[in-house]
Amino acid sequence: MRNRAAWLPWALPAIVLVTVFFVAPFLLNVRFAFSSWTSFRSEITWNGLENVRTLIDQDLLANAVTVTVLYAILCMAIQNTVSLSLALALQRTSGINTVFRSAFFLPTLISPLAAGYIWRGLLAPDGAVNSFLGIEWAWLGEPSTALVVVAFIDAWKWSGLITLVYIAGLNSIPKSLLESATVDGAGPWTRFRRVLFPMLAPALTFNVAVTLVGALSAYDVIAATTGGGPGDHTRALNVVMRQQWGQGFFGSASALGFTVTLLVIATAVPLVWWLRRREVTG
Amino acid sequence: MRAVLKYTALTLFAIPWVLVPVWLVVVNSFKPAGEAAELGLGLPRTWAIAENYGIVLDRGGYLTGLLNSLKVTVPIVVAVVFLGAAAAWAFGRSRSRWLQAAYFVMGLSILLPPSIIPTVYLLRALSLDGGSLGYVLTMTGCRLGIVIFLATGFVRAFPRDLEDAAAIDGASRPQVFVRILLPLLRPVLFVGGVILIINVWNDFFFALFLLQGSANATLPLSLFQFASGTLQSLNWNLVFAHVLLTTLPLVAVYVIAQKRVLAGLTEGALKG
Numbered sequence: 001m002r003n004r005a006a007w008l009p010w011a012l013p014a015i016v017l018v019t020v021f022f023v024a025p026f027l028l029n030v031r032f033a034f035s036s037w038t039s040f041r042s043e044i045t046w047n048g049l050e051n052v053r054t055l056i057d058q059d060l061l062a063n064a065v066t067v068t069v070l071y072a073i074l075c076m077a078i079q080n081t082v083s084l085s086l087a088l089a090l091q092r093t094s095g096i097n098t099v100f101r102s103a104f105f106l107p108t109l110i111s112p113l114a115a116g117y118i119w120r121g122l123l124a125p126d127g128a129v130n131s132f133l134g135i136e137w138a139w140l141g142e143p144s145t146a147l148v149v150v151a152f153i154d155a156w157k158w159s160g161l162i163t164l165v166y167i168a169g170l171n172s173i174p175k176s177l178l179e180s181a182t183v184d185g186a187g188p189w190t191r192f193r194r195v196l197f198p199m200l201a202p203a204l205t206f207n208v209a210v211t212l213v214g215a216l217s218a219y220d221v222i223a224a225t226t227g228g229g230p231g232d233h234t235r236a237l238n239v240v241m242r243q244q245w246g247q248g249f250f251g252s253a254s255a256l257g258f259t260v261t262l263l264v265i266a267t268a269v270p271l272v273w274w275l276r277r278r279e280v281t282g
Numbered sequence: 283m284r285a286v287l288k289y290t291a292l293t294l295f296a297i298p299w300v301l302v303p304v305w306l307v308v309v310n311s312f313k314p315a316g317e318a319a320e321l322g323l324g325l326p327r328t329w330a331i332a333e334n335y336g337i338v339l340d341r342g343g344y345l346t347g348l349l350n351s352l353k354v355t356v357p358i359v360v361a362v363v364f365l366g367a368a369a370a371w372a373f374g375r376s377r378s379r380w381l382q383a384a385y386f387v388m389g390l391s392i393l394l395p396p397s398i399i400p401t402v403y404l405l406r407a408l409s410l411d412g413g414s415l416g417y418v419l420t421m422t423g424c425r426l427g428i429v430i431f432l433a434t435g436f437v438r439a440f441p442r443d444l445e446d447a448a449a450i451d452g453a454s455r456p457q458v459f460v461r462i463l464l465p466l467l468r469p470v471l472f473v474g475g476v477i478l479i480i481n482v483w484n485d486f487f488f489a490l491f492l493l494q495g496s497a498n499a500t501l502p503l504s505l506f507q508f509a510s511g512t513l514q515s516l517n518w519n520l521v522f523a524h525v526l527l528t529t530l531p532l533v534a535v536y537v538i539a540q541k542r543v544l545a546g547l548t549e550g551a552l553k554g
Binding site: 006007008010011013014015017018019021022023024025026028029032089090093096098101102103104105106107108109111113114117118119120121122124126127128131156161164165167168171213216217219220223224238241242245250253254257258260261264265268272 | 372
């Protein structure tokens, strides 16, 4: 069992599938992003930054990047606040907590697309939310609220799963640590800040990274709710990509996909580096 | 006293967070179109259950969608779990530099977003575009990374004595894999499998680009086509009936496996 070649067959199917269907498209994308490729001219030729320039000239790129980054930050903030609060409340495994955990997990089972339709209904100008609040407001139609609401829906969909990751993180903290902090006279807030929060760092970093990176690829909820509107206020990168693709501008669409990749790298590298550093020191 | 306060707060939070959205879908899927357009939370004045669900089953492409969703989800989950476990065994045990480099690439594939447009190009070049086989292969290639990553951590944490002992007793490698590795990896494969099922069943983005024509449409695609079919305003009663039917299979599986899902996700399979 110790000779080298003998392990290869076990990993080979996975390596082939990942190479052909993930790595190869990834490398091709670097080429297509800088190539002229449309439905009008199927020949793919190198054209440098032409796609990027066209997207900038059409005022599409800067807005899409801003919307995507804001969306990701909002999503991450809402999702982690809700999930961490729920996890702290439901940490102990008891009968009643299991019922609540189960209930809060339910939105995770709903597809982001369906979640979009559900909240579009709830937040309609004459919908249930407005009639409860006694106002009439087009949550998804007004530039000031559309992006926040769409990010909220995405966060709503995923919060159940993230809550469970936080609960796992909380349960991995030794009880003795909290007990000795209590004996030393630490109040609930001090215990949270000095003991729980630092010990929770791996789960926190994992969740922040996962939610940020996931939200940078946002598409489904936007497609089901605003379609990018009002105006271009929720037109994230993937939404523009789909539009460019639909219009036959495949090179520009690739450039937009590549922009998402760059944003993910710019987000993930510092986060992973920070996580590694914490693991070494603490 | 504090417990009473806590659970009151949790209940008050759960009502708008879970109960109202679910109720909205259920109750409005029972109403005729005009009444559902009000998007109220009251009981139907006229019940239209049979009509609504009849239309969704008939014109909404629900049954085709259900079959197509099963046809792609089952192979993807089976392939990812078993090929992932086999690869994780190799990555966890081999010291080969090449395999460690490949393992690093697997890790990158979790983090980086899949490049969908070159994927369409590639599938077209392989004559696999538009159909479910291309979709299955793509999803498998893009989702293997996470399961491999979780399971390799697990393999490394276990001493190899058991495997060595079995080999000395004359067990072949496939036998060691089936009798020792798979049972060992069961918790982490279960958790990975659950997340994968949710992820694949609900996938819309990949399906939108990779599956062509209503004959291949999975449930999210058929929901989108159905909802976008009416141009101006949505027929809320029908959309909600479709949403309910689309979500139901997953909820049913969850209700059956609920205890194990929650325990698996909270008690550490992710800790590695």
